[in-house]
Amino acid sequence: MAGHRLDQLKNFPFRRIDELLNGLAPGRPPVFMQVGEPQAAVPAVVSQTIAQTAALFGKYPPPAGSPGYREAVARWLERRYVLQGNSINAATQISALCGSREGLFQATLMAILRKRDWLGDTGIPPTVLVPNPMYHVYFGGAIVGGAEPILVDTVAENDFVPNYAALPKDVLDRAAICFFCTPGNPTGAVATRAALTEMLALARKHDFVLAVDECYSEIWFDTPPAGGFDAAQDLGGVPDNLLVFNSLSKRSGSPGLRVGFVAGDAALIEPLLMLRSYGGAQVPGPLMAAGEALWQDETHVIANRAHYLNLVEIADYHLGTLPGFHRPEAGFFLWLNTGATVGDGETATRLLWQHAGIKVMPGRYMSQTDPKSGKSPGDDYIRIALVHDPKTVEDAMSRIAQVLSTHKSIN
Secondary structure: OOOHHHHOOOOOHHHHHHHHHOOOOOOOOOEEOOOOOOOOOOOHHHHHHHHHOHHHHHOOOOOOOOHHHHHHHHHHHHHHOOOOOOOOOOOOOEEEEOOOHHHHHHHHHHHHHHHHHHHOOOOOOOEEEEEEOOOHHHHHHHHHOOOEEEEEEOOHHHOOOOOHHHOOHHHHHOEEEEEEEOOOOOOOOOOOHHHHHHHHHHHHHHOOEEEEEOOOOOOEOOOOOOOHHHHHHHOOOOOOOEEEEEEHHHHOOOHHHOOEEEEEOHHHHHHHHHHHHHHOOOOOHHHHHHHHHHHOOOHHHHHHHHHHHHHHHHHHHHHOOOOOOOOOOEOOEEEEEOOOOOOOHHHHHHHHHHHHOEEOEEHHHHOOOOOOOOOOOOOOEEEEEOOOOHHHHHHHHHHHHHHHHHOHHHO
16 A cells, blocks of 8 residues: 555556557557657757857756746746736746746645645645646646545537536635646647636635646647736736746747746745755756747747648648547647547557557546546547658658548447
């Protein structure tokens, strides 16, 4: 029993997919589309800035990030969400992160500790509100922190946006942190501004942290998605109970840079920064300088957005007539329902690997299974990452369409 909590972390999605395909040979030259890792060239300013500031490798970086980096993030947020100039205090409302993943995990631990103090010695654990399917870090933070994960399904019937407001009052009262990923991973759904505002109001009513994961906020195809700071504007302009997370991995196609940020309520940033000072990875000075340059530039972001729109159009052309196809509102993931064609996501994943050489992610591995029913909202889905060059994506989509059409009779 001692390892019970750690055992719950063994369902790490990339570990599971390797086990699923173990011993199966790819039917064609492999294309790896299971990971959301952008494959395009990193903006030239990154290597240029790192070379110019290489001497900073000889200095310990400040835990919260350099003043210049935090200032660049603050001004970017004000431009992006049309906020009043200098309304964000770069010194108290922003911290640099080593990507967004570590910040999301550590914010969960911080919020759980904060809620435990509020609950006192009741013996009742705090709750962590998690969309299902999800980015796996949300669930992992809840388990490591000893909280009770509350899974809220995001399915077609609710437009793939979690309805946390429908949870019982006692669950909300015990909530330490609530995760809202928009644009969604893996579904590509975008929450409305009204939905975000409702969630922030709920967070204040029950005193939990609303963590808005905006990692894909700049990969949109029609209208810029609303964000956490829009909700704060609608509720008086102050970011109480709000933490917003973002990084340069997707926006700027620089996943290996490991530069991100958390911004929001200064009363939450301070204890999060304290926690990170004990066990957080700091961003090296030259990388932070490159990040500062990227947040100040939009030209490469516009080109990046056009690149992903082209990839979505390619996918739409090849897969759009399939009964389970759902065009993403934003981001670069396809959340494809294969239940009506070849069977569940694991079956589809094996077929695509064996017959097309395409490696995708079974939706079940992005979800948690209901122990009573043995089912999850991701069972009939696969996630496909559109992160390669157009020629590769064109070829991959053609292969996928062929397999899903050829084998549809087996279901």
